[in-house]
Amino acid sequence: KTRIISITNQKGGVGKTTTAINLAYGLALLNITTLLIDLDPQANASLTFLDIHREVCNIYDVLLDSKIQMKDVIHSTASDTLFLIPSRISLAKLESKLIGEIDAYYRLKEKIKEIKDGYDYIIIDTPPALGLLTVNALVASDYILIPVQASYFALEGTDDLLETIEKVKALANPSLNIIGILITLFDKRTTLSKDIYKQLKNVFGSLVFQSKISKSIRLEESPAYKESIFTFAPKSSGAEEYMQLAKEVLKRV
Amino acid sequence: KTRIISITNQKGGVGKTTTAINLAYGLALLNITTLLIDLDPQANASLTFLDIHREVCNIYDVLLDSKIQMKDVIHSTASDTLFLIPSRISLAKLESKLIGEIDAYYRLKEKIKEIKDGYDYIIIDTPPALGLLTVNALVASDYILIPVQASYFALEGTDDLLETIEKVKALANPSLNIIGILITLFDKRTTLSKDIYKQLKNVFGSLVFQSKISKSIRLEESPAYKESIFTFAPKSSGAEEYMQLAKEVLKRV
Ligand SMILES: Nc1ncnc2c1ncn2[C@@H]1O[C@H](COP(=O)(O)OP(=O)(O)OP(=O)(O)O)[C@@H](O)[C@H]1O
Ligand SMILES: Nc1ncnc2c1ncn2[C@@H]1O[C@H](COP(=O)(O)OP(=O)(O)OP(=O)(O)O)[C@@H](O)[C@H]1O
């Protein structure tokens, strides 16, 4: 059975893309066949694996025109157990193009059906908003993984996200569940990080992952070298913490 | 003459809100009457000044129903030269409610006319997207200030933003200009930060502000205490750098 996990939080810059890339790569290293779908028009995840300035066929073409097959937009990566469906900035136009279409929120779910049997895990990176693209991901997913930056603004935004999840669960996808809350950009030297972690534990209890992702310059640098943390700095804290996260995800599924 | 500046970058978490709050407060400290408009449904800027969980009248009410006056949503702050128009999560619904309305992109510009004479500067915080809300801000503004985080993903996203600015300039607001590019979350100890700054200088030349905003835990903590950096940690690097920015903005106008 294929597991589909969305990496979602409408707050910007909390580590969604960094988590999507390194969780997908970590699972691939454990010999689990993984597909990473980039559903963010900023295409940060795609940028890490491909040269997106060259016109490549991408998820926008597939979601806009149902005649285009999902298999025609799957790209291979340096790992033979990791595949990518890239995004492009034109994806930002999808929302206005699908206004009024009754199946607008189900497009991704329908398209994933075409290819899902070929993968053990599908990881979906989402944009910093609760619009059509993110709702498509939630409708198509079994689980949602919520990265929360160890900061004040990031903590405040979680109510709106939980409300959206409840709506999607009630209206379109009753089997959607939160697989966990992941604290990111954690700095164990500051009381702010420790306070935020404590508050997350109070609010979410055992939903909070044991794994914490620390602030690390290696994680910030790796996308510029078009690599995951595992190939860029295999002995860094980032590589260890994301591998621990991959193993914790497998236990929770 | 009132100057209107949008703080915009569709990349998430680059310091838009932190810059909007502290630039507005810095200008207010220089005895310049300033209005901060929060156009982000996440309402991070509003959260810093008000208890937004209480129902307060906000920018959504005004943009949706033109009979509601802008003056009825202006709130005072601890500073007698700084005022705020807050946001709420319901603002995220505005885009779908205004579909098809020919004046959808001009609503903010029209509403600002009602109150603009009362202020020297109006600062607008925008969400991490290039949708209706951000375009409303760009149509209403004289200038756009672009915070760019010292990171790989943040640098890559600037082409899309420049394209959107050109479109707004050509179609709706010919007087819109970039007042400057502000490097944020700068860490002078790392080569990544220095490389990004060099690349920004290569691409944008003198548009890049002399002021750099360094990574600082004080800047991260201040919103949790409902304060700007100037009252929370007046002697910190964040307070000095944002005051330097406020003075540089005044020189460029
Ligand atoms: N653990 C970490 N340590 C240091 N830097 C990090 C870490 N995680 C992410 N970053 C950096 O923080 C920035 C934001 O991360 P990322 O782009 O993954 O967030 P995001 O939630 O996907 O952003 P957006 O909302 O724009 O999609 C990036 O520059 C990234 O390199
Ligand atoms: N110079 C700085 N030093 C340390 N932390 C900072 C700095 N500037 C911003 N931050 C922190 O980084 C996070 C992102 O900043 P902020 O929320 O201002 O970005 P944003 O661009 O407004 O995000 P969004 O895209 O979600 O609107 C916040 O937690 C903030 O406290």
Ligand SMILES: [Mg+2]
């Ligand atoms: Mg991202």
Ligand SMILES: [Mg+2]
């Ligand atoms: Mg913000």
